[in-house]
Amino acid sequence: MFASHAQRKGVIRRNIDNYEKLSIYLSPNGEAVSQAVCLPEKIAAAYFSEALGFIEKLHPYRHQISESYEEFSTKYTKIIEEKRYSCARIRRKYALKGIKYELDSLGVSFDYRGAWLSKLRGACYIVIAAFTGCRDGEIKSFNIDSYKEKKYAGIKVSVLHGNHTKPNVGGVSRETSWVTIPSVKKAIELLWDAFRFAREGWRSQAADIEHFDERHKFLRDIDSLFVTLPYLTGYQPRAGKQSLAHSLRTFVRSVDYRATREDVNEFDLLNPTREGDLKVGEILEVHPHCFRRTFAVYLVRNKLASLLDIKYQFKHMNIAMTSWYASQANLASHFDMMIDSDLQDEIAGENKNYTADIFYYLYNDAETLAGPEGRRIKNLRAEGDFTVYLSKEEILKQVEEGRLSITEHPGGYCTNPNCDRICDMSVCQYKVVTLKKARSLIPTREKLMAKYNAMLASGIDMPNVISKIYFEIRSIEKVFSEHNIDFDIFNGQDFHI
Template sequence: MSIFSMKDIDPNVRKPKYSADFSKNEEKTIISYDSANKPYSLYSDDKWKFISARDLNFQGLTGYFKETTKKLIYGVLFTEKKLYSSNFIQKNIIESAINFQKLIIKTGGSSFTFIDDDSNFRKLVIEAKKKKLKLKTWKNYLVFISKLHEKSFICRDIGNAEKLAIELAGHNLSVQQSMAIPERIAAKYFDYALKVITRYHPYRYAISRAYQNLFIEYKKSSSIWKTQANSKKYAVRNVEHNIPFSDFVLDLSGSWLSWLRGACYFVIAGFTGCRDGEIKSFNLASYEEKQYADVTIPIVYGEDSKPNHAGISRRISWVTIPAVKLAIELLWYSFEFARNEWREKGKNITHLDDRKKFLQKVDKIFLTLPHIATTHPSAGRQALSNSLENFAKSVDCRLTKEDIEEFNRLNPTRKGQLKVGDILIPHPHGFRRTFAVFLVRNRLGSLMELKYQFKHMNVAMTAWYSNQAEIAGYFDMMTDRDLINIIEEENHEFMTDTLYYIYNEAETLSGIEGKRILDARLSSPTTIYLSRDEISRQVKEGQMSIIEHPGGHCTNPSCNRICNMQTCRFKVVTKEKAINLVPERERLVKKFLTLKKWQVKQPNIMSKIYYDIKSIEQCFKDHDIPFTPFIDTIDVTML
């Protein structure tokens, strides 16, 4: 809930009187109330706590910097009518204040008024440039400086914040798109992750018991052995378990559990398209299956707060695959020993509301180990990034030249970041766009070969994302509109790229529409028959469209993907697609000969197979693909 809302929005947040001399009684100024209607946070506290929102932490600030920032936030809190989320305040004001505090101290100042002096401000700008932060980061940070001036805490007016942000960012001006993982690499990662989950899911309870006993034994051995190394060896040796896999490791550092968490994250993030924060909201009950029009649709539910300006968390849904259920269960029960320990720690928290918030974090799937020095049960971004890195390195899938080319094609703002032989380490944010790219570019088919349970995935995905508004209404669910927008953007880019290649670059084309386009290109006086901008415009206006089939492309905007591609007048086949038809032709030939051998008298079926074989062979001729012609014929005995 927004911490800046009025009573009718959140009755636990009251509006103190704001006046110029409120600081005289700042020790007694109440910031928030708890569920028992008692003061929860005072102005003087280093942490302002709220029941329904993220706490505001001032511990990174000192002296005048802390005093000024508190006054600024207090004023924004209770004098502005605009609603802000606590996430916005923590990231755009407090973290910005910490950043400028470091810069000012480094350049010889002790308060924010230091930058009122022109000479001091120039020093700060020079120092700020050395940080090499991105344009977006500086734009967010400068919101804080503008607020300081607006509320008369400083005299420095930075004027055009966008212009200053560009100057501070220097060469880091480009806004990088979230990473999309190349298909071969993603397939390797998902394949291995699924195998790990399938193998270890039956042993999820045993994993928790083994680790629980490990820490118990280590505690015992620590009182016996003088060295930590001997204590660890003794503890590991004395733990018995029935987990039969050679890659299962008992280690007190939690590295193996971190690796397992990485495998689960790959599957959950890779096949939902959720943001990192939304995945962290998942618990054991997040997975459900719904029936819609004779299709079983696996769904996960989580909390989504990003689109809401007031920061109100809302329950939202994403379509997924059955393997996500296994990943959630494996994570939940493998870390049950840690969850129980965190629950015991929670009993020592005296304030009821503090304890409730603490236990809400404990009842999520991504946990840290309480036995390692930490006070927070939730696995943060760094912990999850380490898990992804551990898992990716264990797969040891090195980038090839083709992978690099695809990576650069999918991620033009990241071109040159990777080289042949590197291991691609995915970022938590990268799965969302990878999901959208794979869905749009019809590459889910190659991933579906990894596991049988994926075979229904295209049906469920298509049903969901083609009719998501209708289905969501049917189940009274909220959908991820941002993800739908990302998918739509990727769909536009995919259509534009594919059509540009067909109209300008493909050396050979077959299919009725393909031959028409090739003839038009050959008669054109220019090398570029249709510009990318023109194609993009026509795609946006609905004048051009393209849909990918296993055996080619269809330019019919209303294509239902189940037409006969061999006779379709909208058909375009590139050489890449034609090569993919080689195994299809072999399958048809084998089917034809088998039916002939068994003297099956089905003239319509036999004619159809024969015609399809000959159509594919014509396609091979158009693209100069070598093949041995099928010389069998349909004789009268088969009719």
């Protein structure tokens, strides 16, 4: 694409039409690069709620899990060393004899290779990733001391401290923090304490490492949240990509959520480069980075955060990258509105009620009103015209029939049914200004006066602009007078109409 653009601009002469094939040819692994998957909301909700429930249930028993697994694995290892029972099922049976804690009711399963522990690790990873939006490397930098709580404006805020992996300075990652939820604390504690037996097993091996730097790295890896089982051959303390991928796959498959037609449609909408990858009835597999994009899309889609908020949380250098993560979110949000007719009806009903409330206030409750339409309403009141004193039900009926309409502006309301919101409110004949709106014009007037004086002082020859500012100030002062708001009259020094 870049090459084709460069050719059109005359930077290069040769035209390259099939840039997609070229990009695949030049890529390191010969594959096109697609954006990380964004999980459809129902699928994400199923995975996240299941993971949260799993953690809530097991968190109080995390120490018992570690002690029981230590006892089980020690017995199992001894059986292997003594070459007793060639059948894994029988080995497991004898290794489970005399286990101190009864954990079957919690769904805890014991096996020497740690399949159930892998599921636990997957659940904890999902909660941490889903509710921080962190990169995989940043999640792996967390440890038992990473979770903190701070008070901000009287509110307790959950924060995670870890290493920001991009951009590194001189190859060294920087420490930073991310906002999260309290449940992440339980996920971290469960991971740390349930795998305590594994850490102790690895720690006992550290003394055999002679080289100081290697031993230091080994011990640092042991303090990671994600560790492997020390008695399995070919493993290092810190769980690698394959181990975590297996953990995520194990947990997701245990949830057994099957994609519906609605999920597939949403998946294709959110992931246009992967359209067709998810089929009805399939389980959507996850990988570490998909939680990051799902986090961004969900917040933008549901108007829970701005791109600037997410930029800070994601530690992006520029907002363009944040926008890339949140792509398709606004389209999905619009799609949600289109398919949710009940929501549309509810919003329409609320808008009508809101309009009726404003008219009722203008007609019956407002002590002072300004603006041409405001003065008309006041005059009708003074003349005793009871057609003004409508009930809320009567007003709502007229709103629903289209006979009453109102548009809110920064400086007041416009009752013109055809208002396009760009009219000049200083001369609008349909304008109504309430006392609250009038008070909001005080700083506006001050800014206009400062602008007016600055333009005169600088000698700018723009009489049309200056006169417009002058009349806007005068219009606001007229509103102040009608609401009995004290002010010093702007004299418009050195300006002649």
